[in-house]
Amino acid sequence: MPLSIEKIREDFPIFKRKINNHPLAFLDSASTSQKPKQVIDAIKGYYEQHNANPHRSIYTLCDEATQIYEKARGKVAKFINAKSDKEIIFVRNTNEAMNIIAYSYAMNNLKEGDEIVLTIMEHHANIVPWQMLQKKGVKLKFVDINPDGTLNLNQLNEMITKNTKIVSVTHKSNVLGTVNPVKEIGKIAHDNGSVFIVDGAQSVPNMPVDVKDIDCDFLAFSGHKMLAPMNIGVLYGKEDVLEKMEPFMRGSDMIKEVQLTEAVWNDLPWKFEAGTPNVEGAIGLSEAIDYLNKIGLEDIQKHEEKLTEYALEKFNEVKGLRLVCDGNAKLRNGIISFNIAGVHSHDVAYILDDFAVAIRSGHMCCQPLMRRLGVQSVARSSFYLYNTKEEIDTLVEGLDKVKAVFKI
DSSP: OOOOHHHHHHTOGGGGOEETTEEOEEOBTTTOOOOOHHHHHHHHHHHHHTOOOTTSOOSHHHHHHHHHHHHHHHHHHHHTTOSOGGGEEEESOHHHHHHHIIIIIIHHHOOTTOEEEEETTOOGGGTHHHHGGGGGTOEEEEEOBOTTSOBOHHHHHHHOOTTEEEEEEESBOTTTOOBOOHHHHHHHHHHTTOEEEEEOTTTTTTSOOOHHHHTOSEEEEESGGGTSOSSOEEEEEOHHHHHTSOOSSOSSSSEEEEOSSOEEEOOTTGGGOOSSOOHHHHHHHHHHHHHHHHHOHHHHHHHHHHHHHHHHHHHTTSTTEEESSOOOHHHHTTEEEEEETTBOHHHHHHHHGGGTEEOEEEOTTOHHHHHHHTOSOEEEEEOOTTOOHHHHHHHHHHHHHHHHHTTO
16 A cells, blocks of 8 residues: 555654755665664663663673564564574674675685676675685676666576586665566576575665575675664574684674683574674664564555656656666666766765755765766665655756756
């Protein structure tokens, strides 16, 4: 059923704010989402009533903090349909999760002559961690895109060989909005005996993601893009794979026993969570999941599709606006990247701020994709459950101002 956007927006205190005498039009949720009062209140309630360091003692507050923290883990497991809470590791963000896989799995399992298959549309978080493997003689291969921004699956099939040990792809591009067929890609990878990794930073906040159905070996995502606080994210890994991996960070809480010259690691998932955990982040993520489940991810996805279709229609009326990819709303999935001819994306974003329109500008942490598209940077509008058509109208009004300033 259609979302009650007005009611949803009442849950977000930031939308009461005005900037430059205009109501805030936040069109940058692919960078980070705004936070509902339910999430803010849950964090506030923790610090007012339950604050303690989990797993470290038996007094009431500590027990409460531990129970709250572990309950959040269970909620995440259910949200993505993991087999067990043991498969959910709390991290700071997707970037950290990818580094854990690269260091703890790849560095210990790949050798000279092995290959890792990625795609040209990857965020730097799914490129840079793998580059260190080249020092071991591991080869990185990149699948190209089609003219419409979809992945070239024929090339993917050709690139995967007997030497391919890892296939790692984004589920949804943060520049193109393309949703890759990860279940199909995963089958291709597994039929070849390769480990399959999914960057879910842009998909988990906006659409149902089922790790059992996808059959991925790892999934990484960030809480801050799905209504939760910053510095909380998730690494999902199949239990049998995680059991064989060495810890990424070492110290307190991830051990069972410490001698002067050696240590015994803790059980899953705690052996990957060294030091004091981010309890407030886990609480915020738990509350954000409750909020998203109440609204319904399918309905959120449909709302974003309608906004994308409307925005593309309005953009067609803007002279000099060039989409970086095919203007098919079904392929863009709430993300539209564009440029105004002769105007740098930062200048576009700067002028739009006069209208309280917040968009992303720059290379989107996707410099290889920028080069593939033949641009240095883009302006990007991205939509979420709280956005409206009226905000898109304000965006277009701001783009008219951009054209006027640069005499286009």
